Amino acid sequence: MTPFRSIEWTGDALRLLDQRQLPHQTLYAEFTTASAVATAIHDMVVRGAPAIGVAAAFGLVLAAQQSQATSVEALRADLQTAANQLKQARPTAVNLTWALKRMLQQADAVLTPSADDLRRVLAQAAQALYQEDVEINRQIGLQAQSLIPDRATIIHHCNTGALATVDYGTALGAIRIAHEQGKRLQVYLDETRPRLQGASLSAYELKAYGVPHTVMVDSASGYLMQTQTVDLCIVGCDRVAANGDVANKIGTYNLAIAAKAHQVPFYVACPLSSIDMTLASGDQIEIEQRSAEEVTHIGDRAITPAATAVFNPAFDITPAAYISALITEKGVILPPFEPQLRQLGV
Incomplete structure (x- = not known):
């Protein structure tokens, strides 16, 4: 615990x-x-x-x-x-x-x-x-272990650990279990603007577990993959459409594009309860728009001129074509996703 x-x-x-x-x-x-x-x-x-x-x-x-x-x-x-x-x-x-x-x-x-x-x-x-x-x-964490080698360098976006669940977590839970099994890991955490869940929450959790980690700005992931060996990216999700498109914290799509360009596996950890078979694709997922202050301020301090226009979607959609596997509590699902999701009876 x-x-x-x-x-x-x-x-x-x-x-x-x-x-x-x-x-x-x-x-x-x-x-x-x-x-x-x-x-x-x-x-x-x-x-x-x-x-x-x-x-x-x-x-x-x-x-x-x-x-x-x-x-x-x-x-x-x-x-x-x-x-x-x-x-x-x-x-x-x-x-x-x-x-x-x-x-x-x-x-x-x-x-x-x-x-x-x-x-x-x-x-x-x-x-x-x-x-x-x-x-x-x-x-989910146990199912993910077949995808996480020893001495793995991992990129994680947002926070998907025990803070985002009752305990363990999804993507971060898989990292935690890998560490508990003795795997030697180096985890790079996107800071996850604008609310900084990676820098504040994921770093908080990994420090508590004793997992080696480094925080980086979201836009550094492409350079990291270009200049160092990265074994995998793993993220969570808020909703998965029937075709495998994934809604997750804003910035996930950018990370997936960079991973695809550098041939780094991109995994999504998702409980079956996050899969929505009523939606054919990610185009149908409602994207929450949040307040401008999350972007214009860090804490109580303004970082933009007054009355600056702001675009602040909380999530983005990563197309299934960019996803190497979905990791569920019932097993690892490889593309094409929809036939296997239907077989699970989600």
Whole structure:
């Protein structure tokens, strides 16, 4: 287990590690309403596709606890209202919608006249998602080991570790497990502008695990691959379309292009819950647009002239043609992706 927890459930509150304060302060905050959880997701107190899915699930538990409904029908209506609010907090990550859908399906399946029974079922369902996430991520990390050699030099973008999940993480979890198995690694971390998740969060995690790492600006990855031997790039994802196109943190596409140009394998670690077979391609994935201040400021300090126009998509789409493999908890999937994804019954 990690020395920190991104998400903890107290029984009547959701306790979140405020990732906006890292790496300088390790602060936790408690949230007691679904509305507050939705705000925490939107403001990136908690972030990472798996983590926000689990957080949203506990948001529904809080909605059930706060509801004054005495009938199952009325409670289900309150849950749907809360789910709609939570879903809008971050629209790109499919895990958020997936977790809420799974929770509501379990609520609909409860055949009982008691609203309190429904509340108990929801609390159990969220705890099951919490525990399931740990095992899924551990399995992704184990599946990835066939692709990570000893003495590997690796490039990683954004943060996909225990801070982005309940524990282990996806791409960074694979790096952590490789290190635990005794593989000798050197990891280069893109700083990941504009919110610097690589510099602040991934470096925080790898320091805690004792994994050798170096932070670089996002635009240095091409030069690194041009001048040094890089064995692989590995990233996470927020949504994968049926054809294997991947939505991930802005800058992922740039990294994939550079990797393709230098014949460096480019791997995407993704739980099956991040795969959206309802979308034929990445062109159909909604891309979240975030505030200008994330670009115009670093912390409280402005770095652009006043009223500068800003383009700030939170994610980009990496076409399947640039991806060497998808790493899931069920195994490594090589292109062409769609037939194999359909065989998995995602």
